[in-house]
Amino acid sequence: MGWSWCVYCHIEWDALADGTQGDRILTTDARALHHIVTRDDIYQKPEPTRYNLARIVGPGVLVLEGDQHKQQRRIMNPAFGSTQIRELTPTFLELSDKLRDCWLRAIEAQGGSSARLNALSELSRMTLDVIGKAGFGYDFNTLDDGEESNELSRAFSVLFGAPGGASRYWFMLQSRIPVLRPFKSMGDTPEKHASRTMDRIGRKLLKDARTEAEQAEKAGSSDFKGRDLFSVLVRANMATDLPDRLRMSDEDVLAQVPTFMVAGHETTATGTTWAIYQLTQDMSIQARLREELRTLDTDTPTLEELNSLPYLENFVKEVLRFYAPVPWTSREAMRDDVIPLAEPYTDTKGRVCNEIRVRKGQQFIIPIHCLHLVKSIWGEDADEFKPERWESPPDAIKGIPSVWSHLFSFLGGSHACIGFRFSVAEMKALLFVLVRAFEFELGVSPEDIKVRASVVQRPALKSEPQSTAQLPIIVRRAA
Ligand code: HEM
Known part of the structure; x- marks a missing residue:
């Protein structure tokens, strides 16, 4: 490694x-x-990074630069706007409820008073189901059946699960030494099979979204069934007033399925995992948050209602500052x-x-994460977790390039995260459901927790250096 x-x-x-x-x-x-x-004409993702991403996700927004990137963003932006995210909030809540019910069943199965769970893998299953349903109207059902039971999620883990040993170094060499790229790599066979699966399912989703849009147009109706990001994007791409030169090709549209999965799944799962970790470390924050969440007299709040909770808002901001899920990215000067x-x-x-x-x-x-710890910007207490700092944040943070709350977590500029509203709403829905229902305790000693980062930064155990990232927690029904 x-x-x-x-x-x-x-x-x-x-x-x-x-x-x-x-x-x-x-x-x-x-x-x-x-x-x-902001100068994306000069600073772009390094070529090996784009090569690595492109061979898996294809020509999606994560990979493209320049005019092609602008063209895709322009068509995709409405799918990620506030109106759209408001409409997706019931889906976030429905799947959060489903996760809560899984945990209640785990408590019953483990003797009735508490359950020991790996928060990271649980939240990862949930956010995969969310990106499936809200992202492209597809039911992964991993909360019901597990990730292995679904062919698209299996294909995804073949493509994105970190290859081990020799394959990993072969991939790394191919990305750095272009002349090696035509040679077949050891992982090609399962990779190709997984790519074919993803392509087949993507084409079916595209066909369905198109058929729905065409039928609605014939009927002169704007009442679409498909509220997911992908359907909205397909409709925007079919708009009659869009000049043909700006229309995305089928390959471009298809590339968004794995792009949404890569960009929108582990990121939100990791952010929420760190939120739960933090709650295990400070019972007063846990109690205060639960008290505020219980002031809403409904199990199905609207996005506006979730956004009206000031402590939830400050807590989520502080989680995304203190544990920026994507801790760093890279750029290369083109001149x-x-x-x-x-x-x-x-x-x-x-x-x-x-x-x-x-x-x-x-x-x-x-250095996304490092920037959030700079004392000359955030104050002497920059390395402390304090949701209340957001009641009167320092003026100096206004200089940070950002798309949300002066945080660098979603980057800024033309490649800033298109899914930031989606992600914040999903995190809030998850916390709303889980913190009202459960009390959380860390399942190992706090000294055993370390942070391990590749594309996202996750908790791992010092005592299990060979194990994958995890966060063992104990959940009990909240009084
Ligand atoms: C806490 C959750 C999330 C974090 C911290 C996060 C962070 C980021 C960051 C830092 C970038 C810029 C990467 C770079 O240019 O080097 C990015 C880009 C992107 N994100 Fe997110 N993201 C999150 C959730 C999501 C979600 C939920 C989606 C989709 C549903 C999404 C879709 C994207 C896409 C498509 C891009 C590429 C944008 C472009 O290059 O134009 N992200 N994200």
């Missing part, structure tokens, strides 16, 4: 995860980061550039520099 240690935010991260290599610049200067994420700085720095030769001069090909680590 390529595990390294971040000296800034003290997390173990997978140095091979994005396929980049060599010297990389890491700066937490907000002005510099603003420049990098020479000069990056402006908010604060000058002193180089190794003692010279004071007011800008960073970079050459074409220079790679960058964009």
Whole structure:
């Protein structure tokens, strides 16, 4: 494995995860980061990163740059707008209820008073079901039947489960050394089979969404059954007033199915897992949050009702600050550039520099998580978990490039997370249901928990270095 240690935010991260290599610049200067994420004509995902992503998800927004990227975002944006997310909130709540019922059954099965669970894998099943249903109108049913029982989720784990040993290094070599790419890799056979499965199911989803849109148009109706992101996107792409040159091809549209799965599943699961971890670490926060959630006199709140709860809002913001699920990303300069700085720095030769001069090909680590811990921006208590900081956040955070609450968690600029509203609403729905129903306790000693990051940062156990990421918890019915 390529595990390294971040000296800034003290997390173990997978140095091979994005396929980049060599010297990389890491700066937490907000002005510099603003420049990098907004100048997407100069700073783009490094080619090995895009190669790795493209061979699995195809030509989706995660992979594209420039005009093609802008074209896809333009058609996709409405599917992720506030109106759409409001309509998806009942789905978030319905699947949160289903998870709650699974945990209640686990309590019965384990003797009636409590259950020991792995919060990370449980939430991961739930968010997969959510992205299936709300993302493209597909029932994974992993909460009922487990991930293995569904062919699309099996295909997904073949493609995205970290390959071990020699295959992993072969993949890494192919992404870094382009001449090796035509050669068959050891993992090609199950990978190809999984790709075919994903493609077949994607084409069926596309056909169904199109048929529905055509029938609705013939009937002159705007009452669509398909409220999921994919159906909205297919309809937007079929709009008669869209010039043909701006229309997405079938391949582009199909690429969004694995793109939504990759981008929207583990990210939200990890964020909510850290939220539950934090609740096990501070019973007063747990009690205060439960008390506020119980003030809503309904089991099926609207998004507006969820958004009206100030402590829930501040708690979710603080979770996404303190445990930014995507802790870093990377960029490469496509040409020479000069990056402006908010604060000058002193180089190794003692010279004071007011800008960073970079050459074409220079790679960058964009330190999402580290930026959230900078004391000159967040204050001396930056490394403490404090939801109440959001009652009067410091002015300095206004310089952070962002799409939500001055947090860098969803990045900023043209590649900022398109799913941020989806994710925040889903996290709130999950917390609303689970915290009202259960009390949470950590299932291992707090000293045993460490953070391990590749694309997302997850909890893992020091005592089980070979095991996959996990968060053992004990749940009881809340009084
Ligand atoms: C807590 C949850 C989430 C976090 C922390 C998160 C974070 C991010 C970040 C940091 C990026 C930028 C990556 C880069 O350019 O290097 C990104 C992009 C993206 N995210 Fe999210 N994300 C989350 C949830 C979601 C969800 C739920 C969806 C979809 C349903 C989604 C869809 C996307 C897509 C499609 C992109 C690519 C956008 C583009 O390049 O134009 N994300 N996300």
